[in-house]
Amino acid sequence: xxxxxxxxxxxxxxxxxxxxxxxxxxxxxxICLSVVQSSTYVLLLxxxxxxxxxxxxxxxxxxxxxxxxxxxxxxxxxxxxVEVTVTALLLALAVQAHERTGKLDPNELGIIRG
Amino acid sequence: xxxxxxxAIFATAALAFAAILWNAEARIQPSDVYADFVNxxxxxERQITDAVTAVNFDIRGFDTLGEEFIxxxxxxxxxxxxxxxxxxxxxxxxxxxxxxxxxxxxDAIRILTVALIGPLVLFGIYVVVHGQxxxxxxxxxxxxxxxxxxxxxxxxxxxxxxxxxPRWLVETGESIGAGxxxxxxxxxxxxxxxxxxxxxxxxxAGDVFSGGTxxxxxxxxxxxxxxxxxxxxxxxxEETLVRRDPA
Numbered sequence: 001x002x003x004x005x006x007x008x009x010x011x012x013x014x015x016x017x018x019x020x021x022x023x024x025x026x027x028x029x030x031i032c033l034s035v036v037q038s039s040t041y042v043l044l045l046x047x048x049x050x051x052x053x054x055x056x057x058x059x060x061x062x063x064x065x066x067x068x069x070x071x072x073x074x075x076x077x078x079x080x081x082v083e084v085t086v087t088a089l090l091l092a093l094a095v096q097a098h099e100r101t102g103k104l105d106p107n108e109l110g111i112i113r114g
Numbered sequence: 115x116x117x118x119x120x121x122a123i124f125a126t127a128a129l130a131f132a133a134i135l136w137n138a139e140a141r142i143q144p145s146d147v148y149a150d151f152v153n154x155x156x157x158x159e160r161q162i163t164d165a166v167t168a169v170n171f172d173i174r175g176f177d178t179l180g181e182e183f184i185x186x187x188x189x190x191x192x193x194x195x196x197x198x199x200x201x202x203x204x205x206x207x208x209x210x211x212x213x214x215x216x217x218x219x220x221d222a223i224r225i226l227t228v229a230l231i232g233p234l235v236l237f238g239i240y241v242v243v244h245g246q247x248x249x250x251x252x253x254x255x256x257x258x259x260x261x262x263x264x265x266x267x268x269x270x271x272x273x274x275x276x277x278x279x280p281r282w283l284v285e286t287g288e289s290i291g292a293g294x295x296x297x298x299x300x301x302x303x304x305x306x307x308x309x310x311x312x313x314x315x316x317x318x319a320g321d322v323f324s325g326g327t328x329x330x331x332x333x334x335x336x337x338x339x340x341x342x343x344x345x346x347x348x349x350x351x352e353e354t355l356v357r358r359d360p361a
Contacts, residue, residue: 003140006136006139006140006142007136009139010132010135010136010139013132013135014128014131014132017124017128018124018128021120021121021124022117022120022121022124043139047142047144048144048149050146055249056149056152056153056164056165056166057163057164057165057166057248057249058153058156058157058163058164058165058319059163059164059247059248059320063154063156063157063158063163064153064154066150066153067149067153067165068149069144069146069149070149070152070153070156070165070166070168070169071148071149071152071169071174073166073169074166074167074169074170074174074178077166077170077251077253077254078170078177078178078181078182078253079181080253081185081253081256081257081339082181082182082184082185082188084343085184085185085188085189085192085342085343085346086184086188088188088189088192088346088350089188089189089191089192089195091350092191092192092195092196092349093195095195095196095353096195096196
């Protein structure tokens with residue numbers, strides 16, 4: 001079943017893009033961006049996974065036991081946390097856009113003035 | 115452009131994109147060389163039993179420093195975007211629907227949240243300091259720690275939340291966390307070693323203070339992440355609860 005995470009990653013990326021393209025609300029758009037980003041998690045963890053290997057934690061298994069790739073897991077770990085703060089930044093932008101224009105629909109925003 | 119035309123263009127592009135992506139992913143040939151090497155050396159050379167933490171804070175510590183500054187910059191951006199504007203005023207929230215009774219949080223929620231805060235803080239600290247031994251570390255533990263103020267808000271104690279975690283304290287903690295990582299890295303250079311080189315005694319694998327600098331970087335990252343998340347919480351709560359546009 002090695003192709004399954006790759007297929008899920010593509011599905012998540014495309015369905016997230018679909019949400020962004022058809023979005024009628026900034027909060028919905030930002031959540032869709034998170035969906036797009038989560039596809040990278042599935043893809044990278046899928047690349048690092050090896051069937052039958054242990055988790056890369058040698059606290060209760062002897063060092064040298066075959067384990068899955070710890071590098072992609074480390075990338076994911078930091079990114080999950082960082083992504084949340086970037087989402088918060090985008091939501092703050094949405095709050096400001098609503099305060100300035102009273103609108104939350106990307107289609108109605110029209111030309112952005114400086 | 116009508117929505118239908120846009121959707122048609124998107125569908126064509128998305129199908130082509132998915133096909134290219136599938137073609138690319140089918141050619142991926144995962145290599146175990148680097149991963150096996152990292153898994154082999156973490157315990158003998160770094161005395162760290164969690165290989166993920168070893169990658170994050172030692173072997174690829176410089177990458178994590180960059181990630182941490184992305185986070186710091188985002189939190190800074192939120193604080194900047196939602197700062198107090200000139201045409202806004204401070205005051206108690208005014209309910210626009212007059213005569214409405216806002217129900218206070220039920221006793222069940224208050225008791226449950228208050229009972230959970232202590233164990234959660236303890237668990238957060240545990241996860242932060244044991245990052246080099248078991249799964250966990252600054253990022254995960256920091257997020258767990260940041261849920262405690264959120265529970266206080268859920269219990270209806272917004273005023274006590276502002277007393278326990280005033281803005282200046284959270285901001286200072288976050289800055290110390292972000293700066294501390296860089297300072298630990300620079301401290302290695304004072305000893306004429308490479309930036310972020312592990313220069314402290316490594317200890318014994320499985321101990322709380324094993325892994326040399328990794329244990330301390332773990333602490334600074336925990337401080338930074340907890341501070342950043344609490345600051346985001348405070349900013350957004352202030353935006354919705356305290357500040358109101360002039361009616």
